[in-house]
Amino acid sequence: MRFTELDLPATLLQGIADAEFEHLTPVQQQSIPLALQGKDIAAQAQTGTGKTAAFLIAIFCRLLANPRPSGSSPRALVMAPTRELVVQICQDAELLGRHTGIKIQPIFGGVDYEKQRQALRDGVDIIVATPGRLIDYFKQRVFSFDQVEALVIDExxxxxxMGFIKDLRYLLRKLPPFEKRQTMLFSATLSPQVMELAYEFMNMAERVEIAPEQVSADGIVQVLYHVTRREKFALLLGLLKKEKNAERVMIFVNTKIEAEKLDALLQVNDLSSAVLSGDIPQKKRMRILDQFKLGSITHLVATDVASRGIHVDQVTHVINYDLPQDREDYVHRIGRTARAGAAGRAISFADEETVYVLPEIEDYLGFKIPSDVPVDEDFCFTYKRARPKKKRPVLEKPVDPRKRRRPRRSKKPGGSGPGGSGGNAAQ
Structure with missing residues (x-):
């Protein structure tokens, strides 16, 4: 089905053409017609399947069809769990809605507190936000939820x-009642917890579910290597040299310490890389992502903070240097490649510490990942070792002689302290 077959406003169709979208993906084909009828939707949709465009198109249609009421309060709210996902949704919204005149504002922590606050005061149509800072502005009465007529809960x-459910429930209670707004909920799984949220805060939501065989996006060639932990980097370096068109690579690890070690090894072996983890300041994270998108950084070493909400075009390879502890994180990680119908490769390493999660991942996927034992030609053992960072010497502070403690006298029998017989007793 083509987007031109839908009854969409001309200004929105122009944005869809700018984004070079022609055919609807399965989740779009199932959810957009329902949304255009004004129905609430609870959709199971994996990353990379086009869900962002699905709910943005529905929101734009609703706002364009209804005249703006008096005032400058937001008319639509999109909630997302991470800053990266907020930024990505806003970028997609700006592209799709560039001809509509609808104003979009991201709200998230770490940057531009006063700038975001002033933007809300000036008036916006759509807010895309993480819960924390949005609640902060709301409690300060910077804006009102009174005119919100569309809500999206993404991921x-x-x-x-991530522990946001209390904040989310707080916001849902402050919004107009569910019969006065349209609500769309998107999730990787429609678990009992997620559906409880839908039953409580949505108006007879229509369920949209993707078949299990569609859990991972089409176009991803997956392969898994069984390798010892000590040989993983040699295998990684060997495969990076052998893999054709490995121009933009995301490498996932489970811990920040492992990410920093791997980044140092890549750099000392002349591969441009950077680390993306949860404790990196937001401005630096955005700068790293921009460099990765532009190609000045070709290898991005990331923890699971980057497995959702990051859309970088033409990621050629995703490498699970560590298998994730959560089976759903595997799908989100490999979903960074083969986006929007493109092709990509997902390479995973199963070592002696992480191989135990493999059956769970394969059960979730619904098939066994093609696996292999690497041969000698796959390894590159002649690599440079990264030098450990030098620790700063700890300088002892000089102790004031007047504050030195005198040694305590022993109180044991035979000692020289009070109660002891001292040397005279020994004689």
């Missing part, structure tokens, strides 16, 4: 995982 399962 609802991740909201639960």
């Amino acid at each position: 609802a399962d991740r909201m639960f995982d």
